[in-house]
Amino acid sequence: MLSKNTVKFIKSLHQKKYRSEAERFFVEGEKSVVEVLNSDFLTELLLVTDDFQQKYPDLIRSYSGELLNVTRHQLEQVGLYQSNDSALAVVRMKANEAFVPDPKELVLALDEVRDPGNLGTIIRIADWFGISKLLFSPQTAEFYNPKVIQATMGSFTRVKFFYEDLEEALSRWQLPVYGAFLDGENIHSLANPLPGVIVMGNESKGISAEVEKWVSKKVTIPGFGKAESLNVAIATAILCDNFKRLLGS
Amino acid sequence: MLSKNTVKFIKSLHQKKYRSEAERFFVEGEKSVVEVLNSDFLTELLLVTDDFQQKYPDLIRSYSGELLNVTRHQLEQVGLYQSNDSALAVVRMKANEAFVPDPKELVLALDEVRDPGNLGTIIRIADWFGISKLLFSPQTAEFYNPKVIQATMGSFTRVKFFYEDLEEALSRWQLPVYGAFLDGENIHSLANPLPGVIVMGNESKGISAEVEKWVSKKVTIPGFGKAESLNVAIATAILCDNFKRLLGS
Incomplete structure:
Protein backbone atom coordinates (compact mmCIF):
# COMPACT_ATOMS: atom_id res chain seq x y z
CA MET A 1 0.00 0.00 0.00
CA LEU A 2 1.24 3.44 -0.96
CA SER A 3 0.52 5.62 2.08
CA LYS A 4 -0.20 9.33 2.02
CA ASN A 5 3.02 9.93 3.94
CA THR A 6 5.08 8.06 1.36
CA VAL A 7 3.47 10.06 -1.46
CA LYS A 8 4.24 13.25 0.44
CA PHE A 9 7.84 12.15 1.06
CA ILE A 10 8.54 11.28 -2.58
CA LYS A 11 6.95 14.51 -3.76
CA SER A 12 9.12 16.46 -1.33
CA LEU A 13 12.15 15.02 -3.16
CA HIS A 14 11.18 17.04 -6.24
CA GLN A 15 12.72 19.98 -4.39
CA LYS A 16 16.44 20.39 -3.81
CA LYS A 17 15.96 21.60 -0.23
CA TYR A 18 14.18 18.43 0.81
CA ARG A 19 16.51 16.17 -1.17
CA SER A 20 19.47 17.68 0.68
CA GLU A 21 17.78 17.32 4.07
CA ALA A 22 16.73 13.71 3.44
CA GLU A 23 19.94 12.82 1.56
CA ARG A 24 17.71 10.87 -0.80
CA PHE A 25 16.73 11.33 -4.46
CA PHE A 26 14.44 9.48 -6.84
CA VAL A 27 14.89 7.69 -10.14
CA GLU A 28 12.02 6.98 -12.57
CA GLY A 29 11.40 4.82 -15.60
CA GLU A 30 12.32 1.27 -16.51
CA LYS A 31 15.84 1.75 -17.84
CA SER A 32 17.06 4.09 -15.12
CA VAL A 33 15.55 2.06 -12.27
CA VAL A 34 17.10 -1.15 -13.63
CA GLU A 35 20.46 0.62 -13.85
CA VAL A 36 20.26 2.02 -10.32
CA LEU A 37 19.30 -1.40 -8.90
CA ASN A 38 22.32 -2.91 -10.64
CA SER A 39 24.65 -0.17 -9.36
CA ASP A 40 26.44 0.54 -6.09
CA PHE A 41 23.79 3.11 -5.16
CA LEU A 42 21.59 2.01 -2.24
CA THR A 43 17.90 1.89 -3.15
CA GLU A 44 15.70 2.06 -0.05
CA LEU A 45 12.21 2.22 -1.48
CA LEU A 46 11.03 0.72 -4.74
CA LEU A 47 7.64 1.34 -6.32
CA VAL A 48 6.85 -1.15 -9.09
CA THR A 49 3.94 -2.03 -11.34
CA ASP A 50 2.93 -5.66 -11.91
CA ASP A 51 4.49 -5.47 -15.35
CA PHE A 52 7.88 -4.38 -14.01
CA GLN A 53 7.79 -7.03 -11.29
CA GLN A 54 7.06 -9.77 -13.83
CA LYS A 55 9.72 -8.55 -16.23
CA TYR A 56 12.53 -8.38 -13.66
CA PRO A 57 11.96 -11.21 -11.12
CA ASP A 58 15.67 -11.68 -10.35
CA LEU A 59 16.23 -7.99 -9.79
CA ILE A 60 13.27 -7.84 -7.40
CA ARG A 61 14.44 -10.98 -5.59
CA SER A 62 17.91 -9.61 -4.96
CA TYR A 63 16.53 -6.28 -3.75
CA SER A 64 16.34 -5.99 0.03
CA GLY A 65 14.71 -2.60 0.67
CA GLU A 66 11.04 -1.70 0.99
CA LEU A 67 8.95 -2.81 -1.99
CA LEU A 68 5.55 -1.39 -2.91
CA ASN A 69 3.26 -2.58 -5.64
CA VAL A 70 1.65 0.38 -7.35
CA THR A 71 -0.37 1.33 -10.40
CA ARG A 72 0.84 3.31 -13.36
CA HIS A 73 -1.39 6.14 -12.21
CA GLN A 74 0.27 6.20 -8.79
CA LEU A 75 3.74 6.35 -10.36
CA GLU A 76 2.70 9.30 -12.47
CA GLN A 77 1.24 10.96 -9.39
CA VAL A 78 4.43 10.84 -7.32
CA GLY A 79 7.06 11.28 -10.05
CA LEU A 80 7.77 13.81 -12.75
CA TYR A 81 7.27 11.59 -15.79
CA GLN A 82 4.03 12.20 -17.65
CA SER A 83 3.98 8.54 -18.50
CA ASN A 84 5.56 5.83 -16.33
CA ASP A 85 4.29 2.24 -16.45
CA SER A 86 7.29 0.63 -14.76
CA ALA A 87 8.97 1.83 -11.57
CA LEU A 88 10.31 4.57 -9.32
CA ALA A 89 13.15 4.16 -6.83
CA VAL A 90 14.07 6.27 -3.80
CA VAL A 91 17.83 6.13 -3.46
CA ARG A 92 20.39 7.27 -0.93
CA MET A 93 22.77 10.02 -2.06
CA LYS A 94 26.49 9.34 -2.00
CA ALA A 95 28.78 11.46 0.13
CA ASN A 96 30.67 14.23 -1.67
CA GLU A 97 34.08 12.57 -1.64
CA ALA A 98 37.15 13.86 -3.44
CA PHE A 99 38.76 11.48 -5.93
CA VAL A 100 42.37 11.32 -7.03
CA PRO A 101 42.75 11.44 -10.82
CA ASP A 102 44.90 8.86 -12.51
CA PRO A 103 47.44 10.77 -14.68
CA LYS A 104 46.70 8.32 -17.50
CA GLU A 105 43.01 9.20 -17.74
CA LEU A 106 40.89 12.17 -18.72
CA MET B 1 -2.35 48.75 -31.20
CA LEU B 2 -2.35 45.03 -30.82
CA SER B 3 -5.86 43.94 -31.81
CA LYS B 4 -7.68 40.88 -30.51
CA ASN B 5 -7.62 39.43 -34.00
CA THR B 6 -3.86 39.79 -34.24
CA VAL B 7 -3.42 38.10 -30.84
CA LYS B 8 -5.68 35.29 -32.02
CA PHE B 9 -3.79 34.95 -35.30
CA ILE B 10 -0.34 34.76 -33.65
CA LYS B 11 -1.61 32.29 -31.08
CA SER B 12 -3.02 30.13 -33.87
CA LEU B 13 0.53 29.86 -35.22
CA HIS B 14 1.49 27.85 -32.13
CA GLN B 15 -0.23 24.95 -33.89
CA LYS B 16 1.17 23.19 -36.93
CA LYS B 17 -2.21 22.98 -38.64
CA TYR B 18 -2.68 26.75 -38.62
CA ARG B 19 0.94 27.45 -39.51
CA SER B 20 0.54 25.27 -42.61
CA GLU B 21 -2.73 26.92 -43.58
CA ALA B 22 -1.39 30.44 -43.11
CA GLU B 23 2.09 29.60 -44.46
CA ARG B 24 3.42 31.79 -41.66
CA PHE B 25 5.43 31.08 -38.51
CA PHE B 26 6.72 33.19 -35.65
CA VAL B 27 10.11 33.99 -34.21
CA GLU B 28 10.68 35.31 -30.67
CA GLY B 29 13.45 36.91 -28.69
CA GLU B 30 16.04 39.56 -29.48
CA LYS B 31 18.73 37.46 -31.15
CA SER B 32 16.41 35.40 -33.33
CA VAL B 33 14.30 38.38 -34.42
CA VAL B 34 17.42 40.37 -35.34
CA GLU B 35 18.68 37.38 -37.34
CA VAL B 36 15.41 36.89 -39.19
CA LEU B 37 15.20 40.61 -40.05
CA ASN B 38 18.72 40.41 -41.48
CA SER B 39 17.92 37.27 -43.50
CA ASP B 40 16.17 36.55 -46.78
CA PHE B 41 13.01 35.49 -44.92
CA LEU B 42 10.12 37.90 -45.36
CA THR B 43 8.85 39.32 -42.05
CA GLU B 44 5.30 40.62 -42.38
CA LEU B 45 4.44 41.62 -38.85
CA LEU B 46 6.82 42.82 -36.18
CA LEU B 47 5.91 43.33 -32.53
CA VAL B 48 8.55 45.34 -30.65
CA THR B 49 9.01 46.86 -27.24
CA ASP B 50 10.33 50.41 -26.82
CA ASP B 51 13.66 48.96 -25.75
CA PHE B 52 14.05 46.87 -28.90
CA GLN B 53 13.03 49.80 -31.07
CA GLN B 54 15.62 52.08 -29.45
CA LYS B 55 18.37 49.45 -29.64
CA TYR B 56 17.89 48.68 -33.36
CA PRO B 57 16.79 51.91 -35.10
CA ASP B 58 18.42 51.01 -38.45
CA LEU B 59 16.84 47.58 -38.51
CA ILE B 60 13.42 49.09 -37.82
CA ARG B 61 13.94 51.77 -40.46
CA SER B 62 14.80 49.26 -43.17
CA TYR B 63 11.82 47.07 -42.27
CA SER B 64 8.79 47.60 -44.49
CA GLY B 65 6.09 45.34 -43.02
CA GLU B 66 3.53 46.06 -40.32
CA LEU B 67 5.08 47.32 -37.08
CA LEU B 68 3.35 47.24 -33.70
CA ASN B 69 4.62 48.72 -30.49
CA VAL B 70 3.85 46.38 -27.61
CA THR B 71 4.66 45.79 -23.97
CA ARG B 72 6.71 42.95 -22.59
CA HIS B 73 3.52 41.52 -21.11
CA GLN B 74 1.84 41.46 -24.53
CA LEU B 75 4.83 39.63 -26.07
CA GLU B 76 4.67 37.00 -23.37
CA GLN B 77 0.94 36.69 -23.93
CA VAL B 78 1.14 35.92 -27.65
CA GLY B 79 4.40 33.94 -27.76
CA LEU B 80 5.80 30.88 -26.06
CA TYR B 81 8.67 32.49 -24.17
CA GLN B 82 8.07 32.88 -20.46
CA SER B 83 10.14 36.02 -20.59
CA ASN B 84 10.45 38.22 -23.68
CA ASP B 85 11.28 41.93 -23.38
CA SER B 86 12.29 42.50 -26.99
CA ALA B 87 10.35 41.36 -30.05
CA LEU B 88 8.30 38.79 -31.96
CA ALA B 89 8.14 38.49 -35.74
CA VAL B 90 5.54 36.81 -37.94
CA VAL B 91 7.36 35.49 -40.97
CA ARG B 92 6.39 33.93 -44.26
CA MET B 93 7.41 30.29 -44.77
CA LYS B 94 9.64 29.43 -47.70
CA ALA B 95 8.42 27.03 -50.36
CA ASN B 96 9.69 23.44 -50.07
CA GLU B 97 12.15 23.57 -52.93
CA ALA B 98 14.63 20.83 -53.80
CA PHE B 99 18.30 21.85 -53.86
CA VAL B 100 21.13 20.34 -55.87
CA PRO B 101 24.09 19.37 -53.69
CA ASP B 102 27.55 20.47 -54.70
CA PRO B 103 29.76 17.33 -54.82
CA LYS B 104 32.43 19.29 -52.93
CA GLU B 105 30.28 19.94 -49.88
CA LEU B 106 28.68 17.92 -47.09
Missing part, protein backbone atom coordinates in the same frame (compact mmCIF):
# COMPACT_ATOMS: atom_id res chain seq x y z
CA VAL A 107 38.88 14.09 -16.13
CA LEU A 108 36.02 16.42 -17.01
CA ALA A 109 35.53 19.60 -14.97
CA LEU A 110 32.48 21.86 -15.23
CA ASP A 111 32.74 25.52 -14.28
CA GLU A 112 29.16 26.51 -13.47
CA VAL A 113 27.15 24.51 -15.99
CA ARG A 114 23.73 25.57 -14.72
CA ASP A 115 21.17 23.77 -16.87
CA PRO A 116 20.14 20.34 -15.52
CA GLY A 117 19.52 19.01 -19.04
CA ASN A 118 23.04 20.04 -20.08
CA LEU A 119 24.59 18.47 -16.98
CA GLY A 120 22.71 15.20 -17.52
CA THR A 121 23.66 15.09 -21.19
CA ILE A 122 27.31 15.75 -20.31
CA ILE A 123 27.29 12.88 -17.78
CA ARG A 124 25.94 10.56 -20.51
CA ILE A 125 28.68 11.77 -22.90
CA ALA A 126 31.40 11.23 -20.27
CA ASP A 127 30.13 7.68 -19.73
CA TRP A 128 30.15 7.01 -23.49
CA PHE A 129 33.79 8.07 -23.69
CA GLY A 130 34.78 6.13 -20.58
CA ILE A 131 35.50 9.29 -18.59
CA SER A 132 34.47 8.25 -15.10
CA LYS A 133 35.65 11.17 -12.99
CA LEU A 134 33.83 14.48 -13.02
CA LEU A 135 34.62 17.62 -11.07
CA PHE A 136 31.86 20.20 -10.62
CA SER A 137 32.14 23.78 -9.37
CA PRO A 138 29.72 24.43 -6.48
CA GLN A 139 27.48 26.52 -8.81
CA THR A 140 27.05 23.68 -11.29
CA ALA A 141 23.56 22.15 -11.40
CA GLU A 142 22.79 19.54 -8.73
CA PHE A 143 23.66 15.98 -9.76
CA TYR A 144 20.54 14.57 -8.04
CA ASN A 145 18.07 16.93 -9.74
CA PRO A 146 15.50 14.59 -11.36
CA LYS A 147 16.02 16.31 -14.74
CA VAL A 148 19.76 15.58 -14.52
CA ILE A 149 19.12 11.95 -13.58
CA GLN A 150 16.64 11.59 -16.47
CA ALA A 151 18.99 13.12 -19.06
CA THR A 152 21.86 10.79 -18.09
CA MET A 153 19.83 7.76 -19.30
CA GLY A 154 21.32 5.64 -16.50
CA SER A 155 24.90 6.91 -16.89
CA PHE A 156 24.66 8.64 -13.49
CA THR A 157 25.31 5.21 -11.92
CA ARG A 158 28.71 4.87 -13.59
CA VAL A 159 30.56 8.09 -12.83
CA LYS A 160 32.38 9.42 -9.79
CA PHE A 161 31.74 13.08 -9.19
CA PHE A 162 32.87 15.68 -6.72
CA TYR A 163 31.73 19.25 -6.03
CA GLU A 164 34.61 21.56 -5.14
CA ASP A 165 35.98 24.96 -5.97
CA LEU A 166 37.76 24.20 -9.27
CA GLU A 167 40.81 26.29 -8.41
CA GLU A 168 41.43 24.25 -5.30
CA ALA A 169 41.14 20.92 -7.05
CA LEU A 170 43.22 22.00 -10.05
CA SER A 171 45.98 23.44 -7.85
CA ARG A 172 46.17 20.19 -5.89
CA TRP A 173 46.21 17.91 -8.94
CA GLN A 174 49.02 19.49 -10.98
CA LEU A 175 47.74 18.01 -14.25
CA PRO A 176 47.53 19.48 -17.75
CA VAL A 177 44.34 21.57 -17.91
CA TYR A 178 42.56 22.03 -21.24
CA GLY A 179 39.95 24.76 -21.44
CA ALA A 180 37.34 25.28 -24.17
CA PHE A 181 37.61 28.83 -25.51
CA LEU A 182 36.64 30.46 -28.79
CA ASP A 183 40.24 31.62 -29.39
CA GLY A 184 42.24 28.52 -28.48
CA GLU A 185 44.33 26.09 -30.49
CA ASN A 186 42.49 24.04 -33.14
CA ILE A 187 41.58 20.77 -31.43
CA HIS A 188 42.02 18.90 -34.71
CA SER A 189 45.74 19.59 -34.82
CA LEU A 190 46.71 19.59 -31.15
CA ALA A 191 50.14 17.94 -31.03
CA ASN A 192 50.70 15.01 -28.65
CA PRO A 193 48.49 16.06 -25.76
CA LEU A 194 48.84 14.29 -22.43
CA PRO A 195 45.79 13.15 -20.51
CA GLY A 196 44.51 15.77 -18.10
CA VAL A 197 41.49 17.82 -17.15
CA ILE A 198 39.07 19.19 -19.75
CA VAL A 199 37.29 22.26 -18.38
CA MET A 200 33.97 23.40 -19.83
CA GLY A 201 32.46 26.75 -18.87
CA ASN A 202 29.10 28.25 -18.08
CA GLU A 203 26.39 28.34 -20.80
CA SER A 204 26.61 32.09 -21.31
CA LYS A 205 29.78 33.29 -19.57
CA GLY A 206 32.16 30.46 -20.49
CA ILE A 207 35.10 29.67 -18.21
CA SER A 208 35.53 32.16 -15.35
CA ALA A 209 38.64 34.34 -15.06
CA GLU A 210 39.70 32.55 -11.86
CA VAL A 211 39.61 29.13 -13.49
CA GLU A 212 41.17 30.41 -16.74
CA LYS A 213 44.39 31.07 -14.78
CA TRP A 214 44.73 27.31 -14.29
CA VAL A 215 44.23 26.44 -17.96
CA SER A 216 47.53 25.30 -19.46
CA LYS A 217 46.18 24.95 -23.01
CA LYS A 218 43.19 26.69 -24.58
CA VAL A 219 41.48 24.65 -27.24
CA THR A 220 38.83 25.45 -29.85
CA ILE A 221 36.47 23.49 -32.08
CA PRO A 222 36.96 24.94 -35.57
CA GLY A 223 33.74 26.41 -36.97
CA PHE A 224 33.06 26.99 -40.64
CA GLY A 225 29.71 28.76 -40.62
CA LYS A 226 28.13 31.74 -38.94
CA ALA A 227 26.73 30.20 -35.76
CA GLU A 228 28.27 32.10 -32.84
CA SER A 229 28.68 29.15 -30.55
CA LEU A 230 27.82 25.56 -29.79
CA ASN A 231 25.78 24.34 -26.84
CA VAL A 232 28.07 23.31 -23.95
CA ALA A 233 27.04 19.64 -24.09
CA ILE A 234 27.69 19.53 -27.85
CA ALA A 235 31.10 21.16 -27.37
CA THR A 236 31.94 18.72 -24.57
CA ALA A 237 31.12 15.77 -26.82
CA ILE A 238 33.28 17.04 -29.68
CA LEU A 239 36.24 17.77 -27.39
CA CYS A 240 36.02 14.39 -25.64
CA ASP A 241 35.89 12.62 -29.02
CA ASN A 242 38.98 14.53 -30.21
CA PHE A 243 40.93 13.82 -27.02
CA LYS A 244 40.13 10.11 -27.23
CA ARG A 245 41.31 10.13 -30.84
CA LEU A 246 44.48 12.12 -30.07
CA LEU A 247 45.35 10.00 -27.05
CA GLY A 248 44.93 6.90 -29.23
CA SER A 249 42.69 5.28 -26.69
CA VAL B 107 24.91 17.52 -46.91
CA LEU B 108 23.09 16.41 -43.76
CA ALA B 109 20.05 14.14 -44.09
CA LEU B 110 17.69 13.30 -41.22
CA ASP B 111 15.66 10.08 -41.31
CA GLU B 112 12.75 10.80 -38.99
CA VAL B 113 14.33 12.91 -36.25
CA ARG B 114 11.13 13.57 -34.32
CA ASP B 115 12.07 15.78 -31.41
CA PRO B 116 11.89 19.53 -32.17
CA GLY B 117 14.71 20.29 -29.72
CA ASN B 118 16.96 17.77 -31.46
CA LEU B 119 16.12 19.16 -34.90
CA GLY B 120 16.81 22.73 -33.79
CA THR B 121 20.10 21.75 -32.16
CA ILE B 122 21.13 19.86 -35.31
CA ILE B 123 20.39 22.92 -37.47
CA ARG B 124 22.63 25.02 -35.17
CA ILE B 125 25.38 22.38 -35.44
CA ALA B 126 25.10 22.28 -39.25
CA ASP B 127 25.44 26.07 -39.34
CA TRP B 128 28.52 25.94 -37.07
CA PHE B 129 30.20 23.49 -39.44
CA GLY B 130 29.19 25.43 -42.55
CA ILE B 131 26.84 22.69 -43.75
CA SER B 132 24.12 24.71 -45.42
CA LYS B 133 22.01 22.03 -47.10
CA LEU B 134 19.73 19.80 -45.09
CA LEU B 135 17.44 17.02 -46.32
CA PHE B 136 14.59 15.91 -44.04
CA SER B 137 12.39 12.84 -44.35
CA PRO B 138 8.68 13.78 -44.28
CA GLN B 139 8.38 12.35 -40.73
CA THR B 140 11.13 14.58 -39.37
CA ALA B 141 9.95 17.34 -37.00
CA GLU B 142 8.60 20.48 -38.64
CA PHE B 143 11.24 23.14 -39.33
CA TYR B 144 8.84 25.96 -38.38
CA ASN B 145 7.85 24.52 -35.01
CA PRO B 146 8.62 27.34 -32.52
CA LYS B 147 10.71 24.95 -30.40
CA VAL B 148 12.85 24.15 -33.45
CA ILE B 149 13.26 27.84 -34.28
CA GLN B 150 14.20 28.59 -30.67
CA ALA B 151 16.79 25.79 -30.45
CA THR B 152 18.54 26.92 -33.66
CA MET B 153 19.55 30.22 -31.97
CA GLY B 154 19.11 32.04 -35.29
CA SER B 155 20.82 29.40 -37.43
CA PHE B 156 17.47 28.60 -39.11
CA THR B 157 18.02 31.69 -41.26
CA ARG B 158 21.24 30.34 -42.77
CA VAL B 159 20.39 26.84 -44.01
CA LYS B 160 18.58 25.51 -47.06
CA PHE B 161 16.31 22.60 -46.27
CA PHE B 162 14.05 20.31 -48.18
CA TYR B 163 11.50 17.70 -47.07
CA GLU B 164 11.46 14.65 -49.34
CA ASP B 165 11.47 10.89 -49.15
CA LEU B 166 15.17 10.22 -48.50
CA GLU B 167 15.34 7.29 -50.92
CA GLU B 168 14.16 9.47 -53.77
CA ALA B 169 16.65 12.23 -53.08
CA LEU B 170 19.57 9.85 -52.49
CA SER B 171 18.84 7.88 -55.67
CA ARG B 172 18.78 11.10 -57.68
CA TRP B 173 21.98 12.53 -56.18
CA GLN B 174 24.35 9.60 -56.67
CA LEU B 175 26.70 10.83 -53.91
CA PRO B 176 28.61 8.91 -51.23
CA VAL B 177 26.17 8.29 -48.35
CA TYR B 178 27.51 7.94 -44.80
CA GLY B 179 25.16 6.50 -42.21
CA ALA B 180 25.56 6.57 -38.43
CA PHE B 181 25.30 3.01 -37.08
CA LEU B 182 26.57 1.30 -33.94
CA ASP B 183 28.48 -1.29 -36.01
CA GLY B 184 30.12 0.87 -38.68
CA GLU B 185 33.71 1.83 -39.40
CA ASN B 186 35.49 3.88 -36.73
CA ILE B 187 35.04 7.51 -37.79
CA HIS B 188 38.48 8.38 -36.37
CA SER B 189 40.28 6.25 -38.93
CA LEU B 190 38.07 6.58 -42.01
CA ALA B 191 40.48 6.70 -44.95
CA ASN B 192 40.20 9.56 -47.45
CA PRO B 193 36.45 10.05 -47.46
CA LEU B 194 34.86 12.13 -50.21
CA PRO B 195 32.25 14.75 -49.40
CA GLY B 196 28.73 13.37 -49.50
CA VAL B 197 25.58 12.94 -47.46
CA ILE B 198 25.67 12.18 -43.71
CA VAL B 199 22.45 10.40 -42.70
CA MET B 200 21.29 10.42 -39.07
CA GLY B 201 18.44 8.20 -37.92
CA ASN B 202 15.45 8.36 -35.62
CA GLU B 203 15.97 8.86 -31.86
CA SER B 204 14.96 5.30 -30.97
CA LYS B 205 14.91 3.29 -34.20
CA GLY B 206 17.98 4.70 -35.92
CA ILE B 207 18.19 4.67 -39.73
CA SER B 208 15.31 2.82 -41.41
CA ALA B 209 15.89 -0.32 -43.47
CA GLU B 210 14.80 1.48 -46.66
CA VAL B 211 17.33 4.26 -46.21
CA GLU B 212 20.06 1.87 -45.03
CA LYS B 213 20.07 0.35 -48.54
CA TRP B 214 21.40 3.67 -49.85
CA VAL B 215 24.20 3.96 -47.30
CA SER B 216 27.54 3.36 -49.00
CA LYS B 217 29.59 3.55 -45.79
CA LYS B 218 28.45 2.88 -42.23
CA VAL B 219 30.35 4.89 -39.65
CA THR B 220 30.52 4.73 -35.85
CA ILE B 221 31.69 6.99 -33.06
CA PRO B 222 33.97 4.83 -30.90
CA GLY B 223 32.68 4.52 -27.34
CA PHE B 224 34.80 3.55 -24.37
CA GLY B 225 32.29 3.28 -21.56
CA LYS B 226 29.00 1.58 -20.91
CA ALA B 227 26.50 4.14 -22.20
CA GLU B 228 24.40 2.40 -24.85
CA SER B 229 24.09 5.33 -27.19
CA LEU B 230 24.52 9.03 -27.72
CA ASN B 231 21.72 11.52 -28.32
CA VAL B 232 21.22 12.09 -32.07
CA ALA B 233 22.24 15.75 -31.92
CA ILE B 234 25.42 14.86 -30.02
CA ALA B 235 26.26 12.13 -32.55
CA THR B 236 25.60 14.53 -35.44
CA ALA B 237 28.01 17.06 -33.95
CA ILE B 238 30.80 14.50 -33.48
CA LEU B 239 30.40 13.11 -37.01
CA CYS B 240 30.32 16.57 -38.61
CA ASP B 241 33.47 17.54 -36.69
CA ASN B 242 35.25 14.37 -37.86
CA PHE B 243 34.21 14.85 -41.48
CA LYS B 244 35.41 18.44 -41.47
CA ARG B 245 38.74 17.26 -40.04
CA LEU B 246 39.08 14.36 -42.49
CA LEU B 247 38.13 16.49 -45.48
CA GLY B 248 40.76 19.00 -44.41
CA SER B 249 38.32 21.85 -44.66
